[in-house]
Amino acid sequence: MERDERVKLVLAASDARLGGTERVIWELATRLPEPRFAVSVWLPQAPEADELAGSLADHGLPVDRVPDVVSRWDWRGNLALWSRLRRQHPDLLHLHQVSQEAHDHLATLARAAGVPHLVFSEHGIGAPEGTAPPGRPRPELKRADAITAVCAAAAEALIRDHGLERGRMRVVGNGADPPDEEREWPAARRLRDELGIVPFRPLWVCAARLEERKGHAVLIDALALLKERGLDFVVVLAGEGALREALARRVAQAGLDERVRFAGQVESLGPLLLAADACVLPSRWEGLPLSLLEALARARPVVASRVGGLPDAIEDGIDGRLVPAGDASALAAVLEDFHRKPDAARRLGRAGAARVRSDFTWDRIVEGFEAVYDDVLGLASFAPTGGDDPRASSRRGGH
Numbered sequence: 001m002e003r004d005e006r007v008k009l010v011l012a013a014s015d016a017r018l019g020g021t022e023r024v025i026w027e028l029a030t031r032l033p034e035p036r037f038a039v040s041v042w043l044p045q046a047p048e049a050d051e052l053a054g055s056l057a058d059h060g061l062p063v064d065r066v067p068d069v070v071s072r073w074d075w076r077g078n079l080a081l082w083s084r085l086r087r088q089h090p091d092l093l094h095l096h097q098v099s100q101e102a103h104d105h106l107a108t109l110a111r112a113a114g115v116p117h118l119v120f121s122e123h124g125i126g127a128p129e130g131t132a133p134p135g136r137p138r139p140e141l142k143r144a145d146a147i148t149a150v151c152a153a154a155a156e157a158l159i160r161d162h163g164l165e166r167g168r169m170r171v172v173g174n175g176a177d178p179p180d181e182e183r184e185w186p187a188a189r190r191l192r193d194e195l196g197i198v199p200f201r202p203l204w205v206c207a208a209r210l211e212e213r214k215g216h217a218v219l220i221d222a223l224a225l226l227k228e229r230g231l232d233f234v235v236v237l238a239g240e241g242a243l244r245e246a247l248a249r250r251v252a253q254a255g256l257d258e259r260v261r262f263a264g265q266v267e268s269l270g271p272l273l274l275a276a277d278a279c280v281l282p283s284r285w286e287g288l289p290l291s292l293l294e295a296l297a298r299a300r301p302v303v304a305s306r307v308g309g310l311p312d313a314i315e316d317g318i319d320g321r322l323v324p325a326g327d328a329s330a331l332a333a334v335l336e337d338f339h340r341k342p343d344a345a346r347r348l349g350r351a352g353a354a355r356v357r358s359d360f361t362w363d364r365i366v367e368g369f370e371a372v373y374d375d376v377l378g379l380a381s382f383a384p385t386g387g388d389d390p391r392a393s394s395r396r397g398g399h
Helices: 021-031 047-058 075-088 106-112 139-143 152-162 181-195 216-228 244-253 269-275 290-297 328-340 342-359 362-377
Strands: 007-013 037-044 063-066 092-097 117-122 146-149 169-171 203-207 234-238 260-264 278-281 302-305 321-323
Touching: 007 021, 007 362, 021 037, 021 047, 021 092, 021 362, 037 047, 047 063, 063 075, 075 106, 092 106, 092 362, 106 117, 106 139, 117 139, 117 362, 139 152, 146 152, 146 362, 152 169, 181 203, 181 269, 203 269, 203 290, 216 234, 216 244, 216 328, 234 269, 244 260, 269 290, 278 290, 278 328, 290 302, 290 342, 302 328, 302 342, 321 328, 328 342
Parallel strands: 007 037, 007 092, 037 063, 092 117, 117 146, 146 169, 203 234, 203 278, 234 260, 278 302, 302 321
Antiparallel strands: none
16 A cells, blocks of 8 residues: 655644634635645534534545643543544644634644644734733744744734744735625625615625624714715624624614614625625724625725734725724725715725735635645745745745
């Protein structure tokens, strides 16, 4: 029997709050070249991971449901994980984490089990500097051969907060593929009809969880300013979260009940984004959200806060608009500009779509991770163009 010379790679999620991590793991597992990588996936036993586990299994990928071990004193759980690692003995363990509060003992156990290489990916981003107390120590970062961050701001935060060497940091973002507009347009057209969208009554969409850091309150304040100026519009807030009731009260107090719709969790976001005349992301801090890239991929004009990874994807005035976080007046000014100059807004949307096709397709992102693997495994030279700047990503798939 011929020996399998492929790299044995385990993709492991560290906690049940998968978020955008779910999509990254899916794309890596299904797009990495099979002649090079023997991929298996470790997912938590929580119900939130059931759908991803089923989809991966349907594609013939081995999936292991791993119990969450939250304490070093859980010797049974730690022993079970150590034994799994010893049995599988991957060449490379790639840990994915979205919540900085998650406890991750896999990095320690991997080293103890003799796993030779470890890559750690931080998919979220914490609060801006000075706005939150220091988090718990992150020994898993110290043990990794390479660490990837979703955007340059997240990489800088990890270096600053944990004293990490810049040489181990890589920026590999999220992705979005060109949509199947022929398939999405019928549903998008129905949405516009149902919402009563007509000329001079645009549809604006904000697709984000209803939580403090997403900045919905700032958007509502901006909409109140536009209402005072006599502009007509419809806004759909797509997403769920703890602030649903508080935001609904704020909408009512601003007299916007007839203009702002809470759509809840939208199963298929593509048609809603395609239906929009513009998309809004007023976050107070942010990584590089999939909804932003999906909106850009559909050539929607986007206005977003100048925070986190959003400037990585948008150059203000070129392929979208950026405004200061928390500035309702600036946000209102851009939306008014979109309203009064729709042709100019559409040109921004087309430029945004071109940017995604150039820098943010999933093939590009997977190539970026593959280049990190090659570097860690010693299979390729790593020559970032920016020296010690963490914004210089891998030579294939950087942006």
